Amino acid sequence: MKTLHFTIRIEAPRQVVWDTMLSLETYRQWTAAFCEGSYYEGSWEEGAAIRFLGPSGEGMRAVIAENVHLQRISIRHLDCFTKDKEEPVTDPAFENYTFRDVPGGTELLVDMDSPEPYEAMFQEMWPRALQLLKALCENSQPSS
DSSP, X not given: OEEXXXXXXXXXXXXXXXXXXXXXXXXXXXXXXXXXXXXXXEOOSTTOEEEEEOTTSOEEEEEEEEEETTTEEEEEEEEEEOSSOEEEEXXXXXXXXXXXXXXXXXXXXXXXXXXXXXXXXXXXXXXXXHXXXXXXXXXXXXXX
């Protein structure tokens, strides 16, 4: 397992970035970089169960390990599932989002534990997903 790191600067307040990243409607849009039709079921509340799903209903089951409003979310992935089987994650796998104020906006840091066979895929997909998130956040801002 390797921890991958991604960072993006978004010209929008932290609240806008937080809401855009986690709202189901906009989550579907920025996560299309991973799989068109992605969505989640569950809650972002600390301790809550959440499932990240593709259009076929297959995906990952996780728990929100930490939620510090407007600062940090930590997701602990528990297993992958298909319609036929569930495969537990052998090592604890975390996906962490950290939100920081920077001049003119927000810096979003993503740290994600990735099994080695998926590293190249995530290295390609995360930057695209973050660019989609950035566009959603910045386009939701009133023009000056």
